[in-house]
Amino acid sequence: MSDTTAKPRPKFRAPRINDESRPFWEATTRGELRIKRCTACGENHYYPRSLCPFCFSDATEWLTCSGRGSIYSYSVSRRGEPYAIAYVTLEEGPTMLTNLVDCDFDRLAIGQAVKVKFMDTGEGAALPCFTPA
Amino acid sequence: MSIKGKAYIAGIYEHPLRDGTGKTVPQLHAEVARGALEDAGLDKNDIDAYYCAGDVPGMGAINQAEYMGLKLRQVDSTETGGSSYVLHVRHAAQAIAAGHCKVALITLAGRPRADAKENYSVRPGGGAPADYGFEAPFRPTIVNMYAMVAMRHMHEFGTTSEQLAWVKVAASHHAQHNPHALLREVVTVEDVLASPMISDPLHRLDCCVMTDGGGAILMVAPEIAKSLNRPRVRVLGAGEAPKHLNGGKVDLTYSGAVWSGADAFAEAGVKPADIKYASIYDSFTITVVETLEDLGFCAKGKGGAFVADGNLISGVGKLPFNTDGGGLCNNHPSDRGGITKVIEAVRQVRGEAHPRVQVPNCNLVLAHGTGGLLGSRMGSATVILEREDA
Numbered sequence: 168m169s170d171t172t173a174k175p176r177p178k179f180r181a182p183r184i185n186d187e188s189r190p191f192w193e194a195t196t197r198g199e200l201r202i203k204r205c206t207a208c209g210e211n212h213y214y215p216r217s218l219c220p221f222c223f224s225d226a227t228e229w230l231t232c233s234g235r236g237s238i239y240s241y242s243v244s245r246r247g248e249p250y251a252i253a254y255v256t257l258e259e260g261p262t263m264l265t266n267l268v269d270c271d272f273d274r275l276a277i278g279q280a281v282k283v284k285f286m287d288t289g290e291g292a293a294l295p296c297f298t299p300a
Numbered sequence: 301m302s303i304k305g306k307a308y309i310a311g312i313y314e315h316p317l318r319d320g321t322g323k324t325v326p327q328l329h330a331e332v333a334r335g336a337l338e339d340a341g342l343d344k345n346d347i348d349a350y351y352c353a354g355d356v357p358g359m360g361a362i363n364q365a366e367y368m369g370l371k372l373r374q375v376d377s378t379e380t381g382g383s384s385y386v387l388h389v390r391h392a393a394q395a396i397a398a399g400h401c402k403v404a405l406i407t408l409a410g411r412p413r414a415d416a417k418e419n420y421s422v423r424p425g426g427g428a429p430a431d432y433g434f435e436a437p438f439r440p441t442i443v444n445m446y447a448m449v450a451m452r453h454m455h456e457f458g459t460t461s462e463q464l465a466w467v468k469v470a471a472s473h474h475a476q477h478n479p480h481a482l483l484r485e486v487v488t489v490e491d492v493l494a495s496p497m498i499s500d501p502l503h504r505l506d507c508c509v510m511t512d513g514g515g516a517i518l519m520v521a522p523e524i525a526k527s528l529n530r531p532r533v534r535v536l537g538a539g540e541a542p543k544h545l546n547g548g549k550v551d552l553t554y555s556g557a558v559w560s561g562a563d564a565f566a567e568a569g570v571k572p573a574d575i576k577y578a579s580i581y582d583s584f585t586i587t588v589v590e591t592l593e594d595l596g597f598c599a600k601g602k603g604g605a606f607v608a609d610g611n612l613i614s615g616v617g618k619l620p621f622n623t624d625g626g627g628l629c630n631n632h633p634s635d636r637g638g639i640t641k642v643i644e645a646v647r648q649v650r651g652e653a654h655p656r657v658q659v660p661n662c663n664l665v666l667a668h669g670t671g672g673l674l675g676s677r678m679g680s681a682t683v684i685l686e687r688e689d690a
């Protein structure tokens with residue numbers, strides 16, 4: 168007997184989570200975007216690490232972001248169902264790889280203001296995507 | 301210690317194959333090794349060092365050394381993507397200069413087209429790097445990670461799709477003379493712009509070919525180069541540099557070539573204007589434009605204007621590039637173009653390129669490799685080669 172109730176394929180793949188990244192993904196599931204701040208040199212960084220990539224101090228702490236930023240660059244992949252990959256520069260400084268969602272793919276622009284939107288992966292973690300602010 | 305003048309490229313070979321169905325990857329590595337030995341006039345048992353990257357199956361260089369029956373004093377399987385083989389030229393030159401080996405073999409081989417047909421894939425590398433979880437869910441691909449570089453370059457410097465297209469047009473003008481090139485048809489700027497959009501702003505014809513096959517390079521100590529009945533090509537300078545996202549301080553307007561190129565030119569003691577021919581890694585048209593700026597062939601932001609109007613076409617423009625047709629038209633074996641960059645540079649400096657594309661009095665050449673993703677983390681390697689007249 169064949170299964171006729173095909174499950175919709177999740178549009179967003181769940182991230183691979185490890186001990187170092189777990190607090191980040193627990194936060195996104197609560198609707199919070201967090202990066203790391205180094206209390207030794209004062210620099211923020213992304214992706215979040217235990218050791219600061221600028222001064223190598225282990226005095227790093229989680230910093231909850233405003234969720235606002237601007238598009239540094241982007242590209243719409245046109246083969247198959249289109250999607251927009253992007254680098255977004257956060258108000259807090261670091262630039263992160265993400266997707267642009269809920270927008271007109273033909274009206275995106277570098278420099279455009281965006282805000283975070285958490286997309287459900289269906290597997291208990293939410294992806295921090297961005298949408299025009 | 302400088303490597304300047306202390307190591308020579310004595311043998312090169314590019315596999316004529318573009319579809320590897322029926323051959324194994326270790327077999328292809330051995331076939332290109334044999335081709336380079338024949339070109340140099342050396343015997344397999346002369347080889348005492350072996351350099352390869354992640355396209356070799358097994359534990360670093362060792363399984364392949366066993367397949368080829370090599371007895372070695374030095375191995376190096378440094379993996380920096382498609383730039384690996386340009387970087388290996390530098391590492392081999394260092395080992396030869398230090399007296400640690402005398403005859404170094406470098407190989408690249410693979411069969412992504414045949415693998416795709418047979419639904420068989422073993423990719424290099426194991427384990428997930430720390431960045432993986434933060435990037436993979438957003439579906440980065442090779443194309444969109446270069447497309448974002450092009451998008452930013454256009455935004456900052458006004459570079460146009462027409463200018464990018466000129467890189468492909470120039471490559472196609474060269475490929476028409478290469479009987480082994482996968483794509484030999486001359487294309488126009490209009491053809492490039494009319495090809496399907498893959499990932500904004502890169503069209504299908506902004507992307508390199510996918511081919512099977514490979515290539516090999518043999519490097520030797522000066523006394524061996526002098527004993528061989530071949531044009532003498534010596535390494536004048538080299539540089540290598542990884543670039544990454546730097547903790548989120550992302551800047552896509554330059555590549556690692558700013559560092560690897562500066563080191564190579566400083567060691568060689570020459571300037572970009574002295575270079576007669578350049579092999580520039582051409583995974584995509586944008587790769588060439590940004591790299592030319594970073595190597596100093598033109599000012600930052602002027603790469604689009606520099607490549608336009610045939611300036612890269614041999615016999616037409618000021619800087620003949622990729623006269624074999626490059627990765628854009630000829631060959632990008634195993635999705636890695638580094639070795640073919642060195643091979644065509646050696647052909648040019650020997651005077652053995654196709655007569656229709658041979659650069660006159662071509663005594664000083666450059667080869668540059670870009671590995672990984674220009675839009676995130678990449679390897680970069682530059683070598684400068686000089687013909688030494690007997």
Ligand SMILES: [Zn+2]
Pocket residue numbers: 205206207208209210219220221222223224
């Ligand atoms: Zn710090």
